[in-house]
Amino acid sequence: MRLLVATQNQGKQQELRSLLSLSGVELVFPNELPSVANLDVVEDGSTFAENAELKARAFAQASKLLSVAEDTGLQVRALGNKPGVASKRWHLGSDLDRNQALLEQLNDKTDRFAEFVTVACLFDPVTKSPEYFVGKMTGSISSTIAVGTGFGYDPIFIPTGETKTLAELGMAVKNAISHRAHAFKKVRSYLEKAL
Numbered sequence: 001m002r003l004l005v006a007t008q009n010q011g012k013q014q015e016l017r018s019l020l021s022l023s024g025v026e027l028v029f030p031n032e033l034p035s036v037a038n039l040d041v042v043e044d045g046s047t048f049a050e051n052a053e054l055k056a057r058a059f060a061q062a063s064k065l066l067s068v069a070e071d072t073g074l075q076v077r078a079l080g081n082k083p084g085v086a087s088k089r090w091h092l093g094s095d096l097d098r099n100q101a102l103l104e105q106l107n108d109k110t111d112r113f114a115e116f117v118t119v120a121c122l123f124d125p126v127t128k129s130p131e132y133f134v135g136k137m138t139g140s141i142s143s144t145i146a147v148g149t150g151f152g153y154d155p156i157f158i159p160t161g162e163t164k165t166l167a168e169l170g171m172a173v174k175n176a177i178s179h180r181a182h183a184f185k186k187v188r189s190y191l192e193k194a195l
Contacts, residue, residue: 001195002026004033006059006069011151018175019184020068024195028065036062048073048085048119053130056123063125068187070120072180074153076102076141078109087153099145099156112140114157116179120187131190135182150174 003025005016013029020027030036041058045051048071055069073087083090083102091101106112120133139159146155148167155167159177166174175181 001191002028002065003191004028004030004036004059004063004065004067006030006036006055006067009151012070012180015171015175015180016184019181020188020191022188022191022195025191028063030059033063043071043085045071046085048117049121049132051085052119052121052132053123056121056130060123060125066122066124068120068122070118070180070183072116072118072152074102074157075115075117076106077113077115078111079105095152095155096145099153102141102153103143103145103156106141112142114139114141116153116157118179118183120183122187122190133183133186133190135179135184135186137177137179137182 001024005020005027007013008030017027030039036059039058039062041055043051043054045054051071052069056067059069060067073084075081075084091098116137118135122131137159139157142156142158142165146165146168148155148165149171150167155165157166158164159166162169
């Protein structure tokens with residue numbers, strides 16, 4: 001079975017290569033397929049599930065392969081669950097710029113509770129039916145930006161029960177406990193049953 005993992009993000013590709021490693025499943029990424037190498041899907045859905053399906057459907061139809069895509073966001077309680085579905089777009093610039101902007105918005109807030117949400121969508125170009133898989137991870141926002149591995153909001157997110165940020169905990173720990181790990185373990189389990 002060939003599965004197109006619909007992300008161009010190198011960090012996510014590395015994570016998902018490990019999370020979806022399964023005997024009988026060949027993982028393919030957009031940069032390896034000319035038909036979808038430059039496919040850019042507008043994520044204008046109002047929920048994580050809508051955005052995940054927009055991507056999965058577009059990549060499945062263009063490649064004719066079973067495709068999986070995800071949408072992930074950070075919901076910060078003190079900010080009314082923002083940035084949410086706009087996590088990558090709410091502030092222009094780099095990951096570092098977004099982290100700095102988020103910390104500035106929380107300057108006078110004592111409530112630092114936050115939650116990462118991932119919704120993965122598996123889309124079959126033949127049946128045209130989407131399957132959804134949700135993963136969540138609760139935690140809090142640190143007061144400073146940590147140095148370490150990871151991307152996005154990893155340098156400022158401290159998972160519940162931990163004292164370090166995701167960036168400091170490293171890839172192995174992140175792959176064991178993260179929102180994306182929870183969602184994609186469900187995808188993997190679904191594929192195992194389908195094989």
